[in-house]
Every structure is written in structure tokens, then in C-alpha cells.
Amino acid sequence: MERIPILRMGSFLLVSIQVDMHDRLALTLQDDLTSQIVKNRARGVLIDISMLEIVDSFIGRMLGSIAGMARLLDAETVVVGMRPSVAITLVELGLSLHGIRTALDVEKGMSLLQAAVIDNGSEVGEDQHDGAGY
Amino acid sequence: MTAQDTECLELRTPEDIVLARQAVRRKAVALGFGLVDQTKVVTASSELARNTIDYGGGGTVRLEVVRNGAKAGLRLVFEDQGPGIADVEQALGDGFTTGQGMGLGLGGARRLSHEFEIHSVPGAGTRISILRWK
Numbered sequence: 047m048e049r050i051p052i053l054r055m056g057s058f059l060l061v062s063i064q065v066d067m068h069d070r071l072a073l074t075l076q077d078d079l080t081s082q083i084v085k086n087r088a089r090g091v092l093i094d095i096s097m098l099e100i101v102d103s104f105i106g107r108m109l110g111s112i113a114g115m116a117r118l119l120d121a122e123t124v125v126v127g128m129r130p131s132v133a134i135t136l137v138e139l140g141l142s143l144h145g146i147r148t149a150l151d152v153e154k155g156m157s158l159l160q161a162a163v164i165d166n167g168s169e170v171g172e173d174q175h176d177g178a179g180y
Numbered sequence: 181m182t183a184q185d186t187e188c189l190e191l192r193t194p195e196d197i198v199l200a201r202q203a204v205r206r207k208a209v210a211l212g213f214g215l216v217d218q219t220k221v222v223t224a225s226s227e228l229a230r231n232t233i234d235y236g237g238g239g240t241v242r243l244e245v246v247r248n249g250a251k252a253g254l255r256l257v258f259e260d261q262g263p264g265i266a267d268v269e270q271a272l273g274d275g276f277t278t279g280q281g282m283g284l285g286l287g288g289a290r291r292l293s294h295e296f297e298i299h300s301v302p303g304a305g306t307r308i309s310i311l312r313w314k
Contacts, residue, residue: 099222131216
């Protein structure tokens, strides 16, 4: 079965979407990512969409679901590399990708993730969350 | 206004949505659409192709190059013989959905197009036509 590869780098998972995804492939990625977050105890997910020529409401919803599920599994998500033409079109489509962190490129996205994970780590103690192990 | 250079594609499976997007992209490029216009028309086609499959039970899309004097544009006509839309005005509103989507498909496709027509007969099917001028 066709799949989008997920790479692990330390406590982060990296995904670069390089193909024009059909809907089932997008859903498979969503499932794969959530199970990989748990399996690898990942703290962050970086999704590179610089090769995507369009983001429609389906892909937008998938990105939102991934970010939401990751958050529940104690991982941060950042989407990087959106093309300007895609951003213009998304706004006109009415999709603002609420709740999804974005960064211009992979490097900026990685720094954002690292900062977010450190922030979360310090919050854990203060809020008395179940943050054992950090 | 004359229509020429017509192409018709089946819309049955999620892969057909990808094929439709690619065909629309090729036509838009051939017409000399700029990158943002290409992205808008391809995104609109993706939304409507998915609606045709998810809500119309499958159908077709016809791609037409239209000319009006010196103006050239791309018209896409989506047709299905599905259940039709009971309340078109409501369906055009953002957030309205009877399915799994975000309810942005119809309204979003309209916003991404210069001309938008919808004809739906409950129990008989739906025809949606969008046009984007270069």
C-alpha cells in the first residue's frame, strides 16, 4: 500500500508530503502519524508541505486533525513551507487553519518545535499535569 | 462566448479527484493562467469533484476553454445523478454539511470562481458550473 514516509529525528517526527495526495493516502498518513507519536514517544511533529501545489478543505482538515490528535498525545505540530499561492487560496476558500502552527521553512519549524517542547516541559511542573518523565 | 477544447472526466474514486485536479491544472497552464489563478481553480475543482463523489454518488466533470472576445477562461461543469440538494442557499453557506466535511466546499468553490451556477433537482441530481477568467 502506498504510504508517506515518516522520519524520526530525536524526539521529533518529520514528514514531507511530496505527492499529490488522494484522500485515502491523507487519512493513512493521519493514522500512521498518531501511532508513530505514541510508539516513539515523540514530542513534536513537523509536516513539510512545500511540494503541495494545493491545499483544499480535505487536506486542511487532515492537517488540523493531526495537530489536534498530536496535542492530545502531548506532541506539538508545525506545518512548514506553505506556498504563497496556497496561502492566498486557503484564505479565499475560507480555511484559516486555526490551531495549526506554521513556519516558513523546515529550519524555522524545527526551532519552533524545540522552543514549544521546552515551554511545555516547564509548564508541566507548575500545572501539576501528568507530566512524569520530563 | 464560445466553448472549445472540451474534455470530460469520470468522477468515481478518490484517485479521480487527483486526476481531475491534474487535468484542470494542465488546462489552466495551457491558457496561461498565473500561479495564483491556477491554484484557485485547481482548489475549487478539488472541492467540487469531492462533493460530486461524496454527495452525488459519483458523476462527471467537463472542462471547457471559453473565449469571449479577447478574454479566455476555464469553465468546469460538475454533474451527478445523486439525491440533489434540497436547500441550495443553505448548502452554499459556510459550515453547512450533511457529511464528514467542513462545509466549505460549495461556498469556497464559489468564492474561488468568477462565475458560479448551480442547478439541483432533489431526487434527480446536481449540476454545478464554475468559470474562472484568465
